[in-house]
Amino acid sequence: MQLLKPGQLALAYFLTISTSGVYAGESEDKLIDKIVAAYGGDKLLSAKSLNFKEQGKNFLRGQSTSPEKTDILGYSASLNIDYENKRKSFRQASGSNALIFLKEQFFDGEKGYQIDHIDKSVSIDASVKYDNFANFFSYKVDTILVQMINQARDSAALKEQVLYRGKVHHKISFKSKGYPELTLFIDPTSGLISQMTRAYNQTGKLRVYEFSNYKQQDAVYYASNTYYTSQGLPVSMTTSRSLVINNQSDAVYQTPKGYGASKDEIDSAKMNVKKLADGVYHAGQGWGFSIFVDMGEYFVASGSYHQLTQRFTAMKAYSGIDKPLKYQVVTHHHQDHQRGLKEAAKLGVKFITVQQHVAKIREQTQQALGDDRFLLVDGLGSFFENRLQVIDVETSHSQHNLISYFRETKIAFSADHFYSRQKSGAPKGDPDLKRIRDKLAAHHLDVDHFAAAHSPRLLSADDLQQAILQMQPVSCPLGWDICSQ
Ligand SMILES: [Zn+2]
Incomplete structure (x- = not known):
């Protein structure tokens, strides 16, 4: 029989303990x-x-x-x-x-x-x-x-x-x-x-x-x-x-x-940059897209899902235009749309928003942003000699939704209300979309195309009319026994 050395003894003891785990x-x-x-x-x-x-x-x-x-x-x-x-x-x-x-x-x-x-x-x-x-x-x-x-x-x-x-x-x-x-x-x-x-x-x-x-x-x-x-x-x-x-x-x-x-969906798995018009780019992947507009000395953007920096970098590489991002329109205060704000703050932007969302933006960026980092919209805001107009629409989704309208190209950018992830056809409208259309009309903003934060697809003014025409109240489907409870 072999003699146990001290180390082996300890090992034997340990084995007994672990066996008791059984x-x-x-x-x-x-x-x-x-x-x-x-x-x-x-x-x-x-x-x-x-x-x-x-x-x-x-x-x-x-x-x-x-x-x-x-x-x-x-x-x-x-x-x-x-x-x-x-x-x-x-x-x-x-x-x-x-x-x-x-x-x-x-x-x-x-x-x-x-x-x-x-x-x-x-x-x-x-x-x-x-x-x-x-x-x-x-x-x-x-x-x-x-x-x-x-x-x-x-x-x-x-x-x-x-x-x-x-x-x-x-x-x-x-x-x-x-x-x-x-x-x-x-x-x-x-x-x-x-x-x-x-x-x-x-x-x-x-x-x-x-x-x-x-x-x-x-x-x-x-x-x-x-x-x-x-x-x-x-x-x-x-x-x-x-x-x-x-x-x-x-x-x-x-x-x-x-x-x-269901209709075919657009494959948005990979980063994709599109030129929408002269100086206007739309970039993103998955559920997060941003619009970037060349204002001469700098870019202005809207759409702040996370990975904003990646979209900005991809857009600059695609367009060959290397200018800083100076302004970011914040569409609304929802968590998913604010995950890119920390990146925007790091890029040194000024935020275009409503007074009611300033505290939330400060919280999201985790930076002590001075008041000079905010440009506030009250109903309708005009910026860069009217080249950008920002309208605030109240919907059931958020009390404040900011829609960016780029006057020269007649392109608008919005977040959650008007987009389609399908290859063709207009999405179905709802009363909120009607509110947005009426508000755009009330401000005489003549939009040709709509870009959005949740899809690479550009929708047209016709799509908007079609969406509102197709609007139907959502009701409980036939045979469901949970709605009446
Ligand atoms: Zn939202």
Whole structure:
């Protein structure tokens, strides 16, 4: 027998400790068994299908109508899971009758589909899969989390117990296919999930889902209230939820009658620069585009999605014009449209905006910008000897939307109200677009073409008229049972 040297002894000791981890695995299994039993055991595991319906409120901060306010938007949603045929379907109606937003997608066992109820069209979407289908909804439903941890037992790891709502809770983490690591807080008495957390990003901040008001249907349990916060701020609140087991129709996995294939989309994956007119360039990729207009000594731009610098650099390379960017028109205060403002500030621009958005711009740029860095628009602003006119339109989207009109070329640039990502055809209009058209007319701004922040496509004045002609009130689609709730 070989003698153990001190180092080897330490190694042997360490091995004993880590072997005891196997026993820890057993208690993870025991805890998962307890959770599954609390939620109905075999009744849950043998369910052929589940249908969760819920009503709730979403809190809009980055996308509210004013930077000073958090808006609230009611919604009604339904998720169907068909375990036998590996199908899932999701429907959601949010807003009110005057302004209703519809979302529908399903996975029919083979392919994922997106339904556009405004266009009355259907598109196949490879990103819609069975495993992580409507994950934003699944996170909110404790019963679905139970099924997930039960299937991902091998990945489960017990954490130190924590005091939660005055009671010491078990804490267990796991990782399901297509999901980030999730951590559950388990009530030791009932075995029910009190809370789920997942990472917000790498900085240690959390997204937190708190469950309460548990109910049961055919002995399967679920929380009827979920409160969801991200980095401590409210995102959504489920005010009621119901469950139906083993009863669903095929209709939720079929495309609506009379809906056609959606039109071809423009491929905008790569950076693309276009010359729209003399000295006028449109550059961008994905969902972020900017207009750059040569004013002689410098450029003026609008559209401030992130990667503004990349677009500016690509435009200068394409045009061969090397002049500084001196002015940036800020379309509105929404978070996604402000991610490029820090870059703009770094480039040394002056911001053209409304008084109401100055504080938000300062916050976004993380710089102590002096008042001289802002040119303010009050209704209508004229700049550079009238070569640029900026009009402010209030819509349901934002109290202030700035549209840039370049007089010499009759080109306008806007953000969220008038664009198409399809290769042809006019988009469908809405009352906000009509407001914009009327405002342009009231100021006698004769626009020939419209460029936008969300598409490489240039739309025409005819497209605008067509869009408004095609305008139709959005109503609840036939056969939806969630709208009346
Ligand atoms: Zn917006």
